Amino acid sequence: MKNKPVSPDWIGVDWGTTHLRAWAMTKDGDCLAEVKSDRGMRGLAADEFETTLQDVIADWIHDRVVPVIICGMAGSRQGWVETHYASVPCPAVTAEMVFPKVSSPGISVSIIPGVMQKLPPDVMRGEETQIAGFLHLNPGFDGIVCLPGTHTKWVRISEGLISAFRTTMTGEIFDCLTRHTVLRHSTAGDGWDDDAFATAIGDAISRPERLATDLFSLRADSLLNATPPDVSRARLSGTLIGIELASVRSYWLGQSVTLIGAEQLCGLYAKALASQGVEVALSDGRKVTQAGLFAAFLSLKVPSA
Amino acid sequence: MKNKPVSPDWIGVDWGTTHLRAWAMTKDGDCLAEVKSDRGMRGLAADEFETTLQDVIADWIHDRVVPVIICGMAGSRQGWVETHYASVPCPAVTAEMVFPKVSSPGISVSIIPGVMQKLPPDVMRGEETQIAGFLHLNPGFDGIVCLPGTHTKWVRISEGLISAFRTTMTGEIFDCLTRHTVLRHSTAGDGWDDDAFATAIGDAISRPERLATDLFSLRADSLLNATPPDVSRARLSGTLIGIELASVRSYWLGQSVTLIGAEQLCGLYAKALASQGVEVALSDGRKVTQAGLFAAFLSLKVPSA
Numbered sequence: 001m002k003n004k005p006v007s008p009d010w011i012g013v014d015w016g017t018t019h020l021r022a023w024a025m026t027k028d029g030d031c032l033a034e035v036k037s038d039r040g041m042r043g044l045a046a047d048e049f050e051t052t053l054q055d056v057i058a059d060w061i062h063d064r065v066v067p068v069i070i071c072g073m074a075g076s077r078q079g080w081v082e083t084h085y086a087s088v089p090c091p092a093v094t095a096e097m098v099f100p101k102v103s104s105p106g107i108s109v110s111i112i113p114g115v116m117q118k119l120p121p122d123v124m125r126g127e128e129t130q131i132a133g134f135l136h137l138n139p140g141f142d143g144i145v146c147l148p149g150t151h152t153k154w155v156r157i158s159e160g161l162i163s164a165f166r167t168t169m170t171g172e173i174f175d176c177l178t179r180h181t182v183l184r185h186s187t188a189g190d191g192w193d194d195d196a197f198a199t200a201i202g203d204a205i206s207r208p209e210r211l212a213t214d215l216f217s218l219r220a221d222s223l224l225n226a227t228p229p230d231v232s233r234a235r236l237s238g239t240l241i242g243i244e245l246a247s248v249r250s251y252w253l254g255q256s257v258t259l260i261g262a263e264q265l266c267g268l269y270a271k272a273l274a275s276q277g278v279e280v281a282l283s284d285g286r287k288v289t290q291a292g293l294f295a296a297f298l299s300l301k302v303p304s305a
Numbered sequence: 306m307k308n309k310p311v312s313p314d315w316i317g318v319d320w321g322t323t324h325l326r327a328w329a330m331t332k333d334g335d336c337l338a339e340v341k342s343d344r345g346m347r348g349l350a351a352d353e354f355e356t357t358l359q360d361v362i363a364d365w366i367h368d369r370v371v372p373v374i375i376c377g378m379a380g381s382r383q384g385w386v387e388t389h390y391a392s393v394p395c396p397a398v399t400a401e402m403v404f405p406k407v408s409s410p411g412i413s414v415s416i417i418p419g420v421m422q423k424l425p426p427d428v429m430r431g432e433e434t435q436i437a438g439f440l441h442l443n444p445g446f447d448g449i450v451c452l453p454g455t456h457t458k459w460v461r462i463s464e465g466l467i468s469a470f471r472t473t474m475t476g477e478i479f480d481c482l483t484r485h486t487v488l489r490h491s492t493a494g495d496g497w498d499d500d501a502f503a504t505a506i507g508d509a510i511s512r513p514e515r516l517a518t519d520l521f522s523l524r525a526d527s528l529l530n531a532t533p534p535d536v537s538r539a540r541l542s543g544t545l546i547g548i549e550l551a552s553v554r555s556y557w558l559g560q561s562v563t564l565i566g567a568e569q570l571c572g573l574y575a576k577a578l579a580s581q582g583v584e585v586a587l588s589d590g591r592k593v594t595q596a597g598l599f600a601a602f603l604s605l606k607v608p609s610a
Binding site: 077085116117118120121122123151166167168169170172173176177179180181182183208209210211212213214215216217219220221223224225240243244246247248249 | 382390421422423425426427428456471472473474475477478481482484485486487488513514515516517518519520521522524525526528529530545548549551552553554
């Protein structure tokens with residue numbers, strides 16, 4: 001690790017399934033340095049989390065105990081310790097964090113719990129921190145937030161609480177269909193066609209019941225009409241995002257929606273929503289994650305060094 | 306190869322993506338012997354098909370030229386030779402077969418072409434032979450045939466012709482979701498729950514637009530309520546078959562449907578259709594494939610030995 005020689009007041013970590021990002025932070029919420037690693041939750045046994053963390057943040061630990069605040073899949077059943085879920089309606093981040101035992105004297109670790117919904121059953125881990133950050137940066141916000149990703153979250157915020165949410169697997173299903181099914185022959189590469197995407201969005205929203213036959217049509221169309229993979233790829237994405245919008249219609253119909261996440265993916269959701277007359281705002285994913293970890297830091301009773 | 310020492314009048318081969326089955330047949334359509342192999346189209350380069358075939362049928366070739374009639378993915382773009390598609394409306398098997406050059410003097414090879422539909426775009430390879438066999442065994446049939454499988458075909462037969470058809474990827478998508486996505490944690494094993502399947506069928510047919518959120522609910526439900534994998538697995542299958550039925554409603558609503566294929570999978574489709582008040586008949590997949598190859602053999606101008 002060749003990090004800048006910084007002395008953070010605390011460290012924030014977004015520890016997902018495939019990656020982790022750590023930030024050296026000041027007590028005012030400014031970021032001094034960042035480390036990225038591909039040592040995500042998926043590749044680690046429960047007893048490997050602490051040593052992995054120590055490797056990643058070694059240059060930031062000196063002569064006093066530094067609080068480390070973690071969000072994401074590190075708190076899942078397959079993670080470091082399984083944290084509980086707060087149940088909606090609830091604040092995005094509660095003070096009830098989980099403190100795994102650590103052998104290192106230089107850090108104290110807190111893991112942010114997830115959020116659950118009983119009916120319809122749903123869970124989130126990590127996005128609650130982004131929502132907390134968004135609310136920290138936009139106090140008084142009331143309305144709909146959508147966090148596109150491998151699993152996209154649609155979240156209703158009311159009076160500062162998460163009141164309801166739904167998850168779709170659109171990103172993971174797109175990935176899965178383009179890698180592991182016959183559609184991989186028709187959607188190769190990373191090309192794109194905006195018109196095909198827009199048409200597919202409209203078709204899927206108005207006739208979601210045609211999904212099962214629409215998918216194989218992509219393959220047949222490329223065989224019979226030599227449709228380019230760029231078109232098929234965009235059409236598949238539009239079909240799946242359209243089906244998603246049909247599923248969560250009550251979250252966006254007649255609403256404005258704030259999208260939080262990576263720029264490119266949020267751009268697709270923005271186009272899809274705009275085509276349905278929905279007003280869209282964008283918010284940077286990394287910034288709100290940092291702000292959410294900061295909100296958790298502020299809620300923490302920091303042990304005196 | 307340890308086959309019975311038989312001398313067939315002709316040989317029928319069902320050469321699919323992952324497997325092939327060859328039958329030693331008499332000129333009256335009786336089966337003398339069978340060989341199964343896992344040397345499907347997917348693992349073979351174009352120049353490996355003839356040697357693979359010769360390996361498989363070596364014991365059946367003696368002192369005269371034996372016609373070999375092949376159906377399935379061996380005729381696809383990734384296969385031995387790409388055969389054309391007959392265009393609906395058309396007979397299931399035409400006499401216009403494709404004859405790849407072979408170096409062996411003991412065989413003459415014919416590959417049965419697929420069938421295509423221009424709008425909505427669709428293709429089949431292999432199922433046309435099963436349909437031909439079904440019509441050979443049930444002359445005068447008029448109505449709907451469904452061939453459940455990795456890719457399920459819904460086929461309208463009218464006046465002895467395939468008049469229209471649709472393909473769904475339900476089997477492949479089920480396989481893909483239970484192997485490659487987060488749902489694998491919730492659907493492990495091969496258990497089953499009939500009630501969960503039936504409920505999911507009804508829900509998906511009546512509200513297909515909820516698919517995108519229903520899928521992740523399976524995962525959340527297993528995390529929050531410890532729902533057993535048997536239930537989640539059956540529910541996922543019911544959801545996907547229900548979405549399929551919603552997509553091809555015009556094929557079964559107010560119709561009776563003949564299911565052709567493997568017993569277990571046809572059983573699921575039979576239950577799903579029966580729950581919608583549809584009358585169902587079953588037809589054995591292997592039997593109709595043999596009969597379809599036989600119908601193709603009868604249509605062939607056999608070269609004199």
